[in-house]
Amino acid sequence: MFESLKKKLSRTSDKLEEEIIEEAKQEDNLQEEEGKKRSFFSFGRKKEEKKVDESKQIESGESTEEKPKEEKKSWFWSRSKDDDKEESADDGSDDEVGEIEVEEPKEEKKSGFWSRSKDDDEEESADDGSDDEVGEIEVEEPKEEKKSHFWSRNKDKDDSSEGKGGLFSFVREKTISEKHVEDTLWELEMGLLEGDVAMEVASAVVDSVKEDLVGRKIKRSSDITEYTYNALRNAVAEIIDVPGKSMTEMIEEKKAQGEPLVVMFVGINGTGKTTTIGKLANYYLKKGYTPVIAASDTFRAGAIEQVTHHADNVGVKIIKHQKGSDPAAVAYDAVEHAKAQGKELVLIDTAGRMQTNTNLMDEMKKIKRVSNPDLVVFVGDALTGNDATQQAVKFNEAIDIDGVILTKADADSKGGASLSIGYVIKKPIMFLGVGQGYDDIKEYDAEWMLNQLFSEDEVAIEE
CATH class of the missing domain: 3.40.50.300 (P-loop containing nucleotide triphosphate hydrolases)
Known part of the structure; x- marks a missing residue:
């Protein structure tokens, strides 16, 4: 239903983004980041999914503070399991590895990888047999962190964005002005009239969107899409909700x-x-x-x-x-x-x-x-x-x-x-x-x- 009208609403967002990005290019006011771009309609869907996730969390009694603990625990045991396999030939090494593993999360919080390795070498210089074991663990840690970060980053992008292409981020703050929306909203009004929307309704939608958008401050191109989505949705909600008894x-x-x-x-x-x-x-x-x-x-x-x-x-x-x-x-x-x-x-x-x-x-x-x-x-x-x-x-x-x-x-x-x-x-x-x-x-x-x-x-x- 209403496919034609939905396309016109989405095009309004794309048109406004094109206008502002073109101006930002001329001002040398943007940089390009690799990533995926969220579609116009994904903003409403994501808000609904977020509400569902939060309600499930509340029902199950979970809190956001507990999540990092769960992740660390899972990472710790999976790594220990790998270490056990590699060092199965050494008797008595399990205890040493166990002691080191318990202390490692604390070290990670205090300092980065290189400073921690330097401290470990100084503190354990008297031990001939433990250096190799610690060295093996230290070398593997960055790989584990990078791998975990890589996959979680890609997963986040897949969840929150759609489509391919560069995502432009504004380096300095910009403000949507009337000149930015003038051509875009004229095109929207013509599109609504072509879709058999009454003249007074098309004018009411355009005026509402203009009032909502002008003066908005943006830092990323995704802000434009989100602001336009919300402005259009609010305008249409006012139009179609005529009170009356059923x-x-x-x-x-x-x-x-x-x-x-x-x-x-x-x-x-x-x-x-x-x-x-x-x-x-x-x-x-x-x-x-x-x-x-x-x-x-x-x-x-x-x-x-x-x-x-x-x-x-x-x-x-x-x-x-x-x-x-x-x-x-x-x-x-x-x-x-x-x-x-x-x-x-x-x-x-x-x-x-x-x-x-x-x-x-x-x-x-x-x-x-x-x-x-x-x-x-x-x-x-x-x-x-x-x-x-x-x-x-x-x-x-x-x-x-x-x-x-x-x-x-x-x-x-x-x-x-x-x-x-x-x-x-x-x-x-x-x-x-x-x-x-x-x-x-x-x-x-x-x-x-x-x-x-x-x-x-x-x-x-x-x-």
Whole structure:
């Protein structure tokens, strides 16, 4: 999902890094280090892994202070084992080696390798047999330390970085200025607009990122990537998190009052509105509620048969009249049926209509007036991008919608509608359609959305 948008976000980081490194080269203000470069998306992943590691440490009762002791102990015994093998022919040498090994860690802390070797030669000059043994141990120690350091260094690089190439480190401190981000953020804004993100949303993201980045002090090129990642993530988090009650919470509130929750669905033809009603009926049926569907699309040929097919497949009651009958009357009968039978949810299907069709929009207002729904939900096709946002705006002006359901979100590579629609109309996205089956619907969660946009791997969709 949203692959195109994710690439644009990542490119913003790369572009800014290129700008600042080019300036640093001209100022002779950088040096090159060998190593691997962390990717844009790795910053979020690493933070999550660090949290997991710390929680495991706390649960197991381990502390960071104990780790060096464990490492020294492991190194000591492995070396002693090697020494024993080499000196197996000498009787009585085990005790001497044992004494030396116990003292060595203390010597390492006090002084470096060469000074320690010099002291050992002076102190043990009277012993003819021990010099060779100590000499052998001293020669091997730097190899052990270098080997251990080499592998641990490579391991650290593999864990914390991705990709190949030089990693530039700034020798003197630099500060991100407006001139550094000007071209980069213009390119980001154009990229967002190309991805069907609404103009006001693209501007809001760019302004937020600019405010977050300008004035930041950097010493390493990796700082640029991390700061850009955090700035973009914070900007998008503000955009997609529109507060609102979930449909499930509202069902519980109405149930406590002894009333059903009445939900009216609106939108243009072809967005998957009727199929979405079938998915929601199945979703809440599995949660233990009893929905009823009102077939209030009495204009379109085959509409009543279509919604009846979905109702039969999921096993819920449908209220319907003859084709061409008053759709408001069908909605009214469905609400009365739910009240009489103690059902918790009424799902009203309406005729798809263009927002410019005045007669059909007036008919929709009549259905709302008669059925008095608790929620009016706009169903939009995520693949239509900015068109879905504009449709939601028109329906909101005409009938005052309460929330949005986006269909085909799983096939949306751009992400423009998902990013824009809630922010523009100031109404929450309630569900996302993520497939063709009745189970392929998901309650919208802003944190899940962020993970989709700011992770390299696809996040598994769970109910």
